[in-house]
Amino acid sequence: MLTVHHLNNSRSQRVLWLLEELAVPYEIKRYERNPETMLAPPELRAIHPLGKSPVIVDDGQTVAESGAIIEYLLQKYGAGRLAPAPGSQEWLSFRYWMHYAEGSAMPPLLLNLVALRIASAPVPFFVKPVTRKISQTLQTSFIDPQLKTHFDFINNELSKTGWFVGNAFSAADIQMSFPLEAANSRSADPAHTAIRDFLERIHARPAYRRALERGGEYIYA
Structure with missing residues (x-):
């Protein structure tokens, strides 16, 4: 099962949205920002050294950065959807x-x-x-x-x-x-x-x- 390490009020909302558009099954691991600093909790560093979200783990593969995640998901699950033909x-x-x-x-x-x-x-x-x-x-x-x-x-x-x-x-x-x-x-x-x-x-x-x-x-x- 694909897991989205989701931080509240962050770019990871885009990843959830894309997965819903593609109808890809996924689970969410939630993290909350520090209310004073607004930084992500240190637990995220166990998933990726920078300790930021979004991060996904799919079939043992960890992918960070929202743009890279979107490209990864389109390539693996998109089947030509939501992106124009390469080279056009x-x-x-x-x-x-x-x-x-x-x-x-x-x-x-x-x-x-x-x-x-x-x-x-x-x-x-x-x-x-x-x-x-x-x-x-x-x-x-x-x-x-x-x-x-x-x-x-x-x-x-x-x-x-x-x-x-x-x-x-x-x-x-x-x-x-x-x-x-x-x-x-x-x-x-x-x-x-x-x-x-x-x-x-x-x-x-x-x-x-x-x-x-x-x-x-x-x-x-």
């Missing part, structure tokens, strides 16, 4: 979005989170103006422009067909869901109507709803 023009687009999600979309979102934590970190009162200034400068001079550039781009791409690859739902949409959900939960731009519509569509999918039922609380849905 749409395949190149598919590979692009599979890597873009974590390689380009997530870094400015993570920097945004870091800047917010710097601004709110408990420090002596005489240091507070300095930390706030650092955070504000980072936010306005780099993070906000990067977020606008990336999410304007994403919104424009989605406005063409409603999906990331061609005119049909694919695993690229699953991979791209997490950065869009994370961004939407923090500072959604009302002008990004294509992103909003995309999120409404994916959240209505039966497989997505089943994954939520099995995975438990997910604050980004």
